[in-house]
Structures are given as structure tokens and as C-alpha cells.
Amino acid sequence: MGDLWAGVEAEAARRLLRGAVGLFAAKGYGGASTREIAESAGMSPAAMYVHFATKAELLYRIVGTVHEAAHAAVAEVGNTTVVERVRAMVFALAAFHAAHQQAARVTQNELAALDSERWGVIRDLRDATEGLFLRQVELGVRAGVFDVADVPGTTRAIVSMCVDVARWYSPAGPRTPDEIGALYAHLAMRMLAVH
Amino acid sequence: MGDLWAGVEAEAARRLLRGAVGLFAAKGYGGASTREIAESAGMSPAAMYVHFATKAELLYRIVGTVHEAAHAAVAEVGNTTVVERVRAMVFALAAFHAAHQQAARVTQNELAALDSERWGVIRDLRDATEGLFLRQVELGVRAGVFDVADVPGTTRAIVSMCVDVARWYSPAGPRTPDEIGALYAHLAMRMLAVH
Numbered sequence: 074m075g076d077l078w079a080g081v082e083a084e085a086a087r088r089l090l091r092g093a094v095g096l097f098a099a100k101g102y103g104g105a106s107t108r109e110i111a112e113s114a115g116m117s118p119a120a121m122y123v124h125f126a127t128k129a130e131l132l133y134r135i136v137g138t139v140h141e142a143a144h145a146a147v148a149e150v151g152n153t154t155v156v157e158r159v160r161a162m163v164f165a166l167a168a169f170h171a172a173h174q175q176a177a178r179v180t181q182n183e184l185a186a187l188d189s190e191r192w193g194v195i196r197d198l199r200d201a202t203e204g205l206f207l208r209q210v211e212l213g214v215r216a217g218v219f220d221v222a223d224v225p226g227t228t229r230a231i232v233s234m235c236v237d238v239a240r241w242y243s244p245a246g247p248r249t250p251d252e253i254g255a256l257y258a259h260l261a262m263r264m265l266a267v268h
Numbered sequence: 269m270g271d272l273w274a275g276v277e278a279e280a281a282r283r284l285l286r287g288a289v290g291l292f293a294a295k296g297y298g299g300a301s302t303r304e305i306a307e308s309a310g311m312s313p314a315a316m317y318v319h320f321a322t323k324a325e326l327l328y329r330i331v332g333t334v335h336e337a338a339h340a341a342v343a344e345v346g347n348t349t350v351v352e353r354v355r356a357m358v359f360a361l362a363a364f365h366a367a368h369q370q371a372a373r374v375t376q377n378e379l380a381a382l383d384s385e386r387w388g389v390i391r392d393l394r395d396a397t398e399g400l401f402l403r404q405v406e407l408g409v410r411a412g413v414f415d416v417a418d419v420p421g422t423t424r425a426i427v428s429m430c431v432d433v434a435r436w437y438s439p440a441g442p443r444t445p446d447e448i449g450a451l452y453a454h455l456a457m458r459m460l461a462v463h
Contacts, residue, residue: 098380099380100380101296102298103299104297104381181435182376227451227455230429233433233435236432237431237432240376240428241424241428248421256425257425263459
């Protein structure tokens with residue numbers, strides 16, 4: 074799964090993002106101060122502003138990175154049969170939300186803190202990710218390999234189940250992210266009644 | 269599904285709880301002030317303190333009520349076959365999280381704001397609700413009516429899928445809470461491979 078922040082150039086910015094995720098997880102976005110976030114990265118608030126002008130900017134970078142990385146994990150699934158593609162997409166989405174549990178949980182909990190323009194960008198990304206699943210499920214139903222009466226409702230339930238892994242998953246628990254991915258891919262195949 | 273706050277004696281306390289849910293949903297627990305909550309109920313902060321000594325007290329009442337009501341909805345399912353019991357329990361939990369979407373979403377998002385003693389009480393309630401499902405799935409597997417390799421993992425996925433309805437459900441969307449309940453009961457039966 075790799076490091077969620079590997080694409081962020083400045084090492085100080087990566088420290089700030091990691092610190093902010095930990096503080097938002099512990100205290101909520103409203104409860105964590107910019108001073109604490111800067112301190113968690115060993116910086117002064119003034120040094121932080123070079124990288125992120127506001128706390129809202131930091132949250133938006135976290136939320137945006139989580140959504141882009143989740144979308145990429147699903148989109149990069151190779152071109153194989155519909156069944157194998159959906160299986161691999163569910164594996165990827167569930168394993169992602171286990172591997173990046175804390176950042177994904179903060180993202181889910183703090184969406185209401187985004188202004189409406191930023192929320193619009195994120196909503197489009199979410200719709201695009203769900204759209205990748207929807208198209209494959211529709212293809213599979215048309216090809217007769219899935220048996221699904223309510224295509225949008227069932228697709229939403231599968232995506233929702235994967236995303237919700239971030240709400241309860243703990244790296245201290247009994248399953249690795251890949252084991253979660255494998256279990257959820259199996260359950261999704263059952264939900265789609267693969268013949 | 270009825271009114272979540274029907275069991276709260278004082279009408280002013282019910283107004284405060286409804287106002288707090290709306291404000292926590294819009295601004296987060298950290299972002300909503302006690303003054304705003306009191307105003308949303310048409311009261312002064314001093315009048316609010318008669319009912320809830322602190323904002324933390326209000327949040328705990330919301331979180332506690334949601335967990336108790338969800339548990340009761342699942343626990344009150346009648347004594348029938350294992351298959352029908354699990355079907356009805358999934359229906360109840362999914363429909364509950366649609367019907368009480370906003371209060372349940374606030375509950376999920378703000379758990380980190382509870383102190384450790386209160387979180388302990390809530391965690392026990394959550395475990396008890398999941399335990400109701402776990403016992404039935406185990407019974408069904410032993411009776412040969414469910415075909416499940418990973419009983420705790422599959423049970424957790426079913427409960428998680430129902431709880432996550434509160435993250436995305438909108439009463440303005442195409443499905444009623446009962447329609448969500450019926451769809452999720454059907455999907456859970458597939459996940460358990462009912463013979």
C-alpha cells in the first residue's frame with residue numbers, strides 16, 4: 074500500500090500531514106489547534122504557514138489525498154474478466170481502508186468541515202470511484218455473470234462496506250489489510266451472486 | 269422507527285438534543301458552542317444547564333441513546349428460525365441507521381470526544397449488539413443453514429455495512445428506510461450463503 078504522503082515533496086509538509094492526521098483522529102478537526110499541529114511536526118506555527126496557510130488547507134490536503142489514492146487503487150486494476158476485475162477492485166478498496174485506516178477515518182469524520190467548493194471537488198472524486206464499480210457491475214449483469222436486481226443499491230452497499238473498514242479496523246487486530254481485502258472480495262462475489 | 273427522543277421526559281431536553289444533533293452534524297462537536305445549542309432550542313445557556321451540565325453530557329446522551337435504540341431494535345426481533353431471525357435483525361439495523369441517519373452519523377463521527385469511562389460503556393453496548401448477530405450466525409453455521417468460513421469477519425462486515433448506511437443515506441434519496449432494510453437483509457442472506 075505504501076506511504077500515503079510519498080507524493081508530497083517537502084519532508085516538513087509530510088511531517089505536518091502525519092501530525093495533523095494523528096491530532097484530528099484524537100481530538101477532532103475542531104479540537105486540534107494549529108499550534109499543536111506545528112508542534113507535532115517539531116515546528117513553529119510560522120514555519121507551518123510556509124507549507125499550509127490554514128488548518129483548513131491541511132484538512133483538505135488529507136481528504137484529497139485519501140480520495141485520490143483510493144480512486145487510483147481501484148482504477149489501476151488490470152483489464153481482465155468482469156468478475157476478476159470487480160473482485161480485484163473490492164480487494165483494493167477494502168485493503169486501502171485498512172492500510173490507511175487513520176487518515177481515511179479522519180477523512181470520513183471531518184467532511185462537514187470542508188467549504189462547499191472543496192466539498193464539490195471531493196464529491197466528484199467519490200462519485201467517480203463509485204462509478205468505476207457501477208460500470209463493472211452493470212457490465213457483469215448484462216453479460217449474465219452477476220445476478221443483481223438493484224444494481225445501484227447493491228453497488229453502493231459493496232463500496233460502503235469497504236469504506237467502513239476505516240471506522241473499525243485496527244492494525245492490532247487479527248487481520249492484515251490483504252486479509253481484509255480477500256474476505257471482502259469473497260463477500261462481494263456472493264452479494265453479486267457470481268455464477 | 270418513531271422518535272429517538274420520545275423517552276426523554278422534559279420537552280426542553282428533547283429540543284436541546286435535536287438542536288445539538290443538527291449543530292454537531294453541521295459544525296462538528298468541537299465547532300458547535302453551548303450558546304448556539306441553547307439558542308437552537310430557544311433557551312439561554314443558563315436554562316440549558318438545568319438539563320445538561322456540559323456539552324459533553326449532551327453528546328454522551330446522543331451517543332448513548334443511538335446505541336441503546338439500535339441495540340433494542342435488533343434485540344426485539346422475535347423468536348423464529350435462525351435464517352428469519354438474522355434476516356429481521358439485519359433489516360432492523362440497516363433501517364434504523366437510515367431512519368436516524370443524522371443522529372447516528374454524529375455518533376460515529378464524535379466517538380473520540382467521549383472520555384474513557386463513557387467510551388467504555390458505549391463499547392460494551394456495541395459489543396453486545398454485534399454479539400447478538402455473532403450468536404445467530406454461529407447457530408446457523410452449526411445448523412448447516414449458513415455456509416461461512418470466517419464467522420467473526422463476515423458478521424463484522426454485515427454489521428458494518430448496516431451501520432455505514434448512516435454515513436451516506438439521505439431521506440431525499442430514492443429509498444425509504446424499510447427499502448434499505450429489505451435490500452440489506454437480502455444481501456446479508458447472500459453473504460451467509462443461505463441454503
